[in-house]
Amino acid sequence: MFSSFVLFLVLMFSLIGVFLLYLWMMGRKLKSLRGLDPLGDFTMRPAGESLRTKLVELDESINERMVQLLVFILSISVIPLLNLDERQKWIVGSIAVIPTVYVATRFKNLLIERSSYELGFKGERYVGQLLDSLMREGCHVYHDIPCETKSAKFNIDHVVISSAGVFAVETKTYRKPKELEGKARAKVEYDGAKLHFSTGRSSGDELEQAMRNAKFLSKLLTNSTGEPVSVQGIVVLPGWFVERKGRGEALVVNPKEISQAVIDRRASPKLDPAAMRRICHQLGQLCSLK
Numbered sequence: 465m466f467s468s469f470v471l472f473l474v475l476m477f478s479l480i481g482v483f484l485l486y487l488w489m490m491g492r493k494l495k496s497l498r499g500l501d502p503l504g505d506f507t508m509r510p511a512g513e514s515l516r517t518k519l520v521e522l523d524e525s526i527n528e529r530m531v532q533l534l535v536f537i538l539s540i541s542v543i544p545l546l547n548l549d550e551r552q553k554w555i556v557g558s559i560a561v562i563p564t565v566y567v568a569t570r571f572k573n574l575l576i577e578r579s580s581y582e583l584g585f586k587g588e589r590y591v592g593q594l595l596d597s598l599m600r601e602g603c604h605v606y607h608d609i610p611c612e613t614k615s616a617k618f619n620i621d622h623v624v625i626s627s628a629g630v631f632a633v634e635t636k637t638y639r640k641p642k643e644l645e646g647k648a649r650a651k652v653e654y655d656g657a658k659l660h661f662s663t664g665r666s667s668g669d670e671l672e673q674a675m676r677n678a679k680f681l682s683k684l685l686t687n688s689t690g691e692p693v694s695v696q697g698i699v700v701l702p703g704w705f706v707e708r709k710g711r712g713e714a715l716v717v718n719p720k721e722i723s724q725a726v727i728d729r730r731a732s733p734k735l736d737p738a739a740m741r742r743i744c745h746q747l748g749q750l751c752s753l754k
Contacts, residue, residue, distance in 0.1 A: 507752045511592025511607040514619045515585040522578045529571040536564040587637025587702045588621055594719050595622055595633070601727060602626065604740065606747045611680060620677045624726045625743050627733035630685065630695045631726050632678040636670050637702050652701060656710025659699075674699045674714045688746045691739070698725060 510516075540560050543553055588608075595605045604625040611618050622633035640650035641663055653660040658668040678697035685693035697714040706718050717725050735743075 508606075508748075509608040509610075509751045510589075511595075511622065512585045512588035513608040514610075515581055515588060518581050519578065519585060522574060522581065526571065526574045526578065529567055529574060532567045533564070533571055536560065536567060540564065583637050583639065584635075588635045590702055591633070591635045591700050591719055591722070592622060594722055595624055598624065598626070598723060598726065601723075603726065604744050604747075606751045609681075609747065609750050611677070611684075611750075613680070618677070620681060623681065623747060625735070625740055625747070626726050627735055627740070628726060628728040629734050630681070630693060630743060631698050632674065632681050632695050633698045633700055633722075634670065634674045634677065635700045635702065638704070640703055650703060651705045651707060652716075653707045653709055654712070654716040656712035659701075659716065661704075670699045671697075671712060671714045671716070678714075685743055685746055689739075689742045691742075693743060698722075 540557060543557050543560065548556065592605075592607050595603075595607075599605055606623045606625075607621070609620040609623055611620060620632050621635045624631040624633060638661070651662045657671070658666050659670060660666045674697035678695040682693055682695040685695070699714055699716045700719055700722065701716065702719050704718060706716050706721070708716065715725055
């Protein structure tokens with residue numbers, strides 16, 4: 465009788481504690497529900513908007529897994545209080561460990577996934593700020609353009625329109641090797657076909673994505689404006705020194721080189737103001753927050 469009462473108290477206080485913890489974790493989300501949104505007229509997508517949305521979804525999943533993990537741990541902790549013999553306790557404990565390990569593994573994987581998305585989000589926001597500064601020089605900048613084909617949905621990180629043309633910019637943010645800290649710059653060589661990182665990794669996926677997005681945007685703008693619009697693909701690598709040893713279809717730059725990549729101050733303009741306005745109108749329709 466006494467054991468049953470103790471078990472009841474432990475379970476009751478455990479559930480109350482888990483419920484209060486859940487409310488605390490969801491407090492920030494609940495605050496957003498109070499009152500009307502004063503920024504209803506803000507319609508343009510900021511840099512990294514898709515990644516920000518993904519981070520919110522991951523935070524919700526992490527909170528759910530955390531609550532589940534706490535419930536399982538608390539459930540295992542009360543097994544010794546059950547009115548069972550030692551053999552039965554071991555059997556119940558062994559069964560309870562299986563879902564606990566699964567939830568703990570999923571929780572860890574979600575944290576790792578969130579860390580990767582957060583790094584990408586920071587990179588897009590950083591590059592977005594640099595691109596926004598180009599508007600003082602007559603450029604038009606759009607971020608996180610949602611695109612869709614028959615087989616896939618994707619986003620173009622940034623689009624810049626200047627008198628020199630239209631540029632589809634992809635930001636790729638990679639962590640630098642720890643051993644280079646304070647000693648040497650993280651370097652990537654571009655041979656025109658692939659990127660060769662100082663970590664030993666080589667890849668052409670970033671270039672293929674940039675050119676695929678540029679071709680998609682070129683076709684889209686050509687169809688919507690009624691005149692040929694060519695788009696240059698650019699890959700930006702924040703924090704990496706880019707050494708170019710070849711020329712390819714895509715441009716590969718460090719963020720500090722973006723200005724010279726999208727503004728040709730010596731050549732005659734390729735786009736007149738009227739053409740730029742037509743292109744901006746189409747991109748503005750795509751980039752509105754819905």
